[in-house]
Amino acid sequence: MSVLRRSSRLLAKSVIDATMRGATGDSGATTSKARIIGPKRVDGRVPLKKQRASASGVKGSPIKANAAAPTAANIVEIKAVTTTSTAIISAPISTQGTDFIETAKQHLSRTDPRLGEFIARCPKACTLISPRGKSGSCFEALAKSIIYQQISGLAARAIYAKFLRLFDLDLPKAIVVSVDPNDDWGEQSTAPRFPTPSQVLSMSIDTLRSAGLSLRKAEYILELAQQFNSGNLSDVSLSSMSDEQVSRTLTSIRGIGQWTVDMFLMFHLHRPNVLPTLDLAVKKAMCQHFGVPYGKNTPKHAELVELAKVWEPYRSVAAWYMWQLLDTVTL
Template identity: 40%
Template structure:
């Protein structure tokens, strides 16, 4: 039987808890002690290895692979030392305490917000492998978190048939996130085999394109970490099925970039409306009818309620939305990530509140006390925005399918820079009001 060992290493110091490993089959090694023992045996015993080899062959023949079984491609020769196997270390590139202080200076209400809810992407740090995060993001596009979890498990099981047939068969002590195929293996898997795991043809093509780029090192952990925010977007949007929204989610939840503003996320826009409207007008109603939350007809698909764990843990409370993990990049976005019509944009953004992993739970209604607290030195609203039109936007009167334009979002959060990502995280928690 082949010996397996992890092919994933990290930039972090030794001892880190790396959950993103890939099993790599290695040929059985002949140690020095074995050679010495063979040399010391009597000449008559030298035929023993041949007898053992025959026995081993008989054992293998007794347990043949099922007819038509998929045999995962072997790892690349240089895979064990390849950049494609390096994880993103569980560290921040900035001071979290300094970022908190900056946001509190910009708006003192953030002090209470930080006390009420942890900023998970920047406080609960784990090593992340970029290929796995992006691949799972593609696999989870436009489906419920339960369906995504099942497909990701079936996809993974293509490369390790020893895994339980059903994801529900995992015990609490055996987490399904311990193994993931390598980019080289996925890149060398044919489309039909990938589709057998439940992938659509497009998703199979997308994940193969992503894998090929990591396998030949057009993409690597080193390159992604070294790129600035815009270069990162340019690099990833070249991948089929990845658009700007998925790039922003990856930058926040996997790379932990501090100054990301996902201007195309409808959930963030709604949260910002509540946040800034309450700063300038404490007396108003936040109630939004369900059909206005989704930007159209009520969503009757009860399965589309939670998020997947492509870039983080799924939210514990379902919400009628698509979250930062709701990668609408594949089945909705064009290959280059550009949406051609406002209705497509609305569909994507609307979905963005449902499938993102690691999104915060909605605040309870008691958050109104925090929102309505008198702000110190409140900044004026950006030109073109008023309390009246913020209210009308919150009630569902969008502009070209969105609640806030990119320029308006930039203007409203100008004082949050260079730590917009932290503020953005809490806007998701404000996008829906949790029922008491």
């Protein structure tokens, strides 16, 4: 079954479930009768997959969710939701208005009542729509991600400060206490200036390494600078690409993997439907949330994508709440 057909099927289920709740006076709040606890329900209903598996003698997968077929009365509404979802997926959060996060939260609460229950009690406000890194430069965001890769936040901040000073750029005091590489520079009104790609290319590898960068990271940043300086990459071109195109383009550059691309899509391009399956915290939280066993190499990417279909087209917002869930509950 194609991705489009699977998405339509999940959307159909979301509409039908919402319609049923509306008919019984359910406003979307979680109740003991309808609360989802992973692949099972507490209302005694047997998922369709397990019914079919029992009939055939084959054990069903606990990962794959099942959706009821749409009824004739829901067809028009399902088509409208599908069209709206496509538009949401293709547009950055920042262009969808200040009510976007509230709309996403309401949708997630309807399609995943258990997540809705957590959203209602989460003490933090979702910050995905907040601008990250006030300079707005894609080159800065990607170069900074490379600097911060695979080292502690304290070490990364020190190296980042030395890197900027190679170009006679000073950091605001806020960076000294900042932990998040995607932060908005605390209370400062402006972010520090960042070197242009041509300025970075004027530096030798040895000079870049003097800031504390490893040989590989220095090479990666120079290669990234070359891509932007030559015009192969630009803020305009990256912003106009689909999520898949951004992923293919950036992962072809040394030093940029899928995790870095996912963070770039979520926090810099503000894309609403990103699922960072390589992020261990998101994976652990999803396993806890859906009741799926967590292992070093499991569940696989495809299984996490299947679980997260209920969150579309707001997977970025749901992933943000997965980070909060892990901070709240110890695994």
